[in-house]
Amino acid sequence: MDVLECIKTRRSIRLYQKRDVPNHLIGLILDAATRAPSAGNLQPWEFIVVRDPERKEMLWRASLKQDHVKHAPVVIVVCANVKKVAARYGKRGERLYAIQDTAAAIQNMMLAAHAIGLGTCWVGAFDEEEVKVACSIPEHIRPVALITVGYPAEKSSEPPRVPFENLTWIDFYENSKEPWEFGLKSLDAYVRELQLSIERKFDEFSKKKKKSSFLDELKKKFSPSKKK
Ligand SMILES: Cc1cc2nc3c(=O)[nH]c(=O)nc-3n(C[C@H](O)[C@H](O)[C@H](O)COP(=O)(O)O)c2cc1C
Numbered sequence: 001m002d003v004l005e006c007i008k009t010r011r012s013i014r015l016y017q018k019r020d021v022p023n024h025l026i027g028l029i030l031d032a033a034t035r036a037p038s039a040g041n042l043q044p045w046e047f048i049v050v051r052d053p054e055r056k057e058m059l060w061r062a063s064l065k066q067d068h069v070k071h072a073p074v075v076i077v078v079c080a081n082v083k084k085v086a087a088r089y090g091k092r093g094e095r096l097y098a099i100q101d102t103a104a105a106i107q108n109m110m111l112a113a114h115a116i117g118l119g120t121c122w123v124g125a126f127d128e129e130e131v132k133v134a135c136s137i138p139e140h141i142r143p144v145a146l147i148t149v150g151y152p153a154e155k156s157s158e159p160p161r162v163p164f165e166n167l168t169w170i171d172f173y174e175n176s177k178e179p180w181e182f183g184l185k186s187l188d189a190y191v192r193e194l195q196l197s198i199e200r201k202f203d204e205f206s207k208k209k210k211k212s213s214f215l216d217e218l219k220k221k222f223s224p225s226k227k228k
Contacts, residue, residue, distance in 0.1 A: 004191060006115050011158065013119025014068040016150030020051070021074050025116060029149070032112030033078075038101035039093065044085045045105045048077040048135045055134055059146060062130035063123050072121075072148035077131060078106055083140035102144045109147060119152035 001009075030047055038044065050056055051074055059077070060070040069075055080102040086094035110120045123146040131143045169175050 001115050002191070003111075006111050010111060010114040011119075011156045012121040013150070013152045013154060013156065014121050014148070015152070015154040016068070016072050016119065016148070017153045019073070019151055021118060021149055021151070025118065026074060026076075026149070028116065029109045029112045029118070030076075032108045033105040036101065036104035036108045038104070039085065039097035040088055042085055042088060042097075042101070044081040044098045045102045046079045046081055046141060048079065048137070050075045050077060050135065058134035059126070059131060062134055063126035063146060066123060066125070068121055068148045069123060069146060072150045074149040076109070076147040076149060077135055077137075077143050078102055078109075078145045078147060079137060079141045079143050081140065082142050098142070099144060106145055106147060113149060117151070118149055119154075121148045123148060 026049055030049075033045060033047070034043065036045075050059060056070055056072075056075055059075055060066065063069045080098040082094045082098045085098040085101070089097055106122060110122065113120045126143070126146060128143055131137065131146070132141075135143075137143060
């Protein structure tokens, strides 16, 4: 799956099959998380992979009893080490960079999971103190999100999106209020064009191959026999 298709087809999944997710796939998702950009490359993210039913039950209570938190085979508590970022960047680091960095890591995780056939849901509605107690998280570590992970048991369709044309201004805020032509083809058109050019190249390649095998046959047929 290419990256644009992955971005476009990812959906929040809240119903999961009963089967567990093997550790190597969780590792793949977490590896993707650590590839995210971070301010000063401080990489403030930390992860707690929760499978234990009792802890999951505590997380479920902490997250307003959202059922997918209890029923997902794996819940990853994604945390930010805010102290680490504050030490370099002060209040802005603590309040903004640490959270932005961790959010970028979370998006990487969700896309990686989707690319390998797993479903995820970002759960942000929870009581931080209760999550801290559930997973024995120390003071300087802030839980940013619970990510439920599992094999999807539902197909959800895309909730409506506001088109970027309605949210984008040129040069200064609220300039060019009308929906405007970007002068660029839509992403779909680009992807289609790319596919067509690959198909064309492939056709050319197979025609050449056919031509050369036909030539080989002719050579064999008409070359003077060595036996004579
Ligand atoms: C910061 C944040 C908090 C969220 N909190 C919750 C949540 O508590 N429970 C939930 O079911 N979904 C939650 N979501 C998922 C959103 O509802 C979902 O991303 C949105 O409806 C768009 O749907 P999509 O992910 O399928 O594109 C959250 C998403 C974000 C980014």
